[in-house]
Amino acid sequence: MGNAIRKSTVGISDFLRLESASGLLLVVAAGLALICSNSPLRHSYDDLLKIPVEVRFGSFAVAKPLLLWINDGFMAIFFLLIGLEVKREVIEGELSSPAQVVLPVVAGLGGMVVPALIYLLFNHRHGATLNGWAIPTATDIAFALGILSLLGNRVPVSLKIFLTAVAIADDLGAIVIIALFYTAELSIPMLFFAIVAIALLTGLNLLKITRIAPYFFVGVILWVFVLKSGVHATLAGVAVAFAVPLKTTNAQGDAPLHQLERSLHPWVAFGILPIFAFANAGVSFAGVTMMALTEPLPLGIAGGLFIGKLVGVCGASAVLVRLGLSRLPEGANWRQLVGVAALCGVGFTMSLFIGSLAFDGPEYFTPLRLGVIVGSTLSGVTGYLLLRFGSSDASGSR
Numbered sequence: 001m002g003n004a005i006r007k008s009t010v011g012i013s014d015f016l017r018l019e020s021a022s023g024l025l026l027v028v029a030a031g032l033a034l035i036c037s038n039s040p041l042r043h044s045y046d047d048l049l050k051i052p053v054e055v056r057f058g059s060f061a062v063a064k065p066l067l068l069w070i071n072d073g074f075m076a077i078f079f080l081l082i083g084l085e086v087k088r089e090v091i092e093g094e095l096s097s098p099a100q101v102v103l104p105v106v107a108g109l110g111g112m113v114v115p116a117l118i119y120l121l122f123n124h125r126h127g128a129t130l131n132g133w134a135i136p137t138a139t140d141i142a143f144a145l146g147i148l149s150l151l152g153n154r155v156p157v158s159l160k161i162f163l164t165a166v167a168i169a170d171d172l173g174a175i176v177i178i179a180l181f182y183t184a185e186l187s188i189p190m191l192f193f194a195i196v197a198i199a200l201l202t203g204l205n206l207l208k209i210t211r212i213a214p215y216f217f218v219g220v221i222l223w224v225f226v227l228k229s230g231v232h233a234t235l236a237g238v239a240v241a242f243a244v245p246l247k248t249t250n251a252q253g254d255a256p257l258h259q260l261e262r263s264l265h266p267w268v269a270f271g272i273l274p275i276f277a278f279a280n281a282g283v284s285f286a287g288v289t290m291m292a293l294t295e296p297l298p299l300g301i302a303g304g305l306f307i308g309k310l311v312g313v314c315g316a317s318a319v320l321v322r323l324g325l326s327r328l329p330e331g332a333n334w335r336q337l338v339g340v341a342a343l344c345g346v347g348f349t350m351s352l353f354i355g356s357l358a359f360d361g362p363e364y365f366t367p368l369r370l371g372v373i374v375g376s377t378l379s380g381v382t383g384y385l386l387l388r389f390g391s392s393d394a395s396g397s398r
Helices: 002-037 042-049 066-092 098-123 127-132 141-149 157-181 188-206 212-229 234-243 256-280 290-294 296-322 334-343 348-358 362-390
Strands: 052-057 060-065
Touching: 002 042, 002 141, 002 256, 002 348, 042 066, 052 066, 060 066, 066 157, 066 212, 066 234, 066 256, 066 348, 098 127, 098 157, 098 296, 127 296, 127 348, 127 362, 141 157, 141 334, 141 348, 141 362, 157 234, 157 334, 157 348, 188 212, 188 234, 212 234, 212 256, 256 348, 290 296, 290 362, 296 334, 296 348, 296 362, 334 362, 348 362
Parallel strands: none
Antiparallel strands: 052 060
């Protein structure tokens, strides 16, 4: 087990470093959005996100305000990276064998089911808000790893890998949830063309094409068709990711998936996610009182993230360990695992994104963002304190 951990950290060290730095940048971006929304800059901030942007080819056009280009376009690239990470982890990484996959996947599943149940507990009598049940099921890996980075060697590397694997399992669950539950009315012709584009991507993979450009070109076309089909456009990124070859190598001996993942990761970590956070975290506190947190929507989100994630991840892990089906990550203790389970409640960008799919009306924006910010903040602070005072210097575990 020790050798396996050491080998896995070699391939994941750059990932952890980038995500940690990105998490700190997300805090800055979210802070700027809150400042803009609660200052004289508020109207300029709102007007910026409403700027109409149109791409037209003859009579065929894609016209959206800037906010939706960010949420539908930029986030498709984010989900492309998620798809690449999921494929790599399943085939050759932390999720590639039953011994490696059982604890983080079951913990991730518990961390999705319990938050959803807590949300429904608060909202089951309010039909208008039921559609938001998936909001607290998400984990923002960049934010969570950013908090972990503040602890340095107090947290063993094995626990950082566990948190990453749980978040990746969450991301895979989010892909399924978006596909099944947040799909609008379907356009059969556009869906047919999207399937043809996916077939072309599959063909490129079977022909062992190692150049990235053909996948990118077909992927852009696929994104347009998926956008017009009624299925959420971000899923186009996942489809492209699954088609990019991992086992086939180019002339330099590099797998296209590894090449694309390395190229995209800095752009997503330091560009796309901070832009998304800035565009979606702005919430005006004008007229907002403490009573607003007792409304079913923000209370369900905050409770699901803060309590549901901790109970779900930690509870599922405890059951597996007690039954002898798995064991704690190497060098970790139970207090540290509880701390990491709390950090899984930092939903932030992913929760905001799912919330944007669940609710269209502006009347939901403030309670949605309020619930995500409060739940994520409580989870982050609690996780940090548990790990700060429940850990000793873990440099020896390296």
